[in-house]
Amino acid sequence: MRWHTCFSLHGYAHLHQGHFDEARPYWREGLAALGPDGHLQGRLWSLAALLATDLAQDEPCTAVVDELEALLGPRVHHSDVILVRGMLAVALDRSGDRAAARRHALAADPAAAPRERP
Numbered sequence: 001m002r003w004h005t006c007f008s009l010h011g012y013a014h015l016h017q018g019h020f021d022e023a024r025p026y027w028r029e030g031l032a033a034l035g036p037d038g039h040l041q042g043r044l045w046s047l048a049a050l051l052a053t054d055l056a057q058d059e060p061c062t063a064v065v066d067e068l069e070a071l072l073g074p075r076v077h078h079s080d081v082i083l084v085r086g087m088l089a090v091a092l093d094r095s096g097d098r099a100a101a102r103r104h105a106l107a108a109d110p111a112a113a114p115r116e117r118p
Contacts, residue, residue: 004042005031011049021055023061027053044071044080055091065091082108 011026027050034042047068052063066086078085085108093101 001039001042004034004039004046007033008042008045008049015049015053015056018056020057023053024050039078040071040075041080044068044076044084047071048083051087051091055087055094061091062095065095 007026007030011023011030014020014023014026026031027046027049030046031038031043031050034046047064051061051064051068054064068088072081072084085104089101089108090107091101092104
């Protein structure tokens with residue numbers, strides 16, 4: 001997990017600077033290193049970043065959208081739910097599926113609400 005987090009930060013640096021072609025290999029290599037059953041949070045981070053990179057370059061991202069949707073579930077931390085559902089809402093809106101985009105946006109809203117501390 002530490003390797004993946006550090007490795008991902010390099011990709012995020014490229015993403016935030018608009019160097020999308022340089023960012024994409026970090027997500028692909030990170031996903032390959034994790035494998036299909038790898039650390040859930042790492043997979044979510046890499047897939048969300050890959051989706052952001054694809055969206056920034058107006059590239060189709062149907063497979064990434066499908067994989068992210070399949071990974072959502074009760075084991076996903078609320079901060080990752082906000083990230084993933086937000087990215088899915090943008091991607092689905094761009095693809096013209098406004099109803100699905102709205103569902104993801106509304107589902108992210110409760111996750112963003114302040115939580116009471118025990």
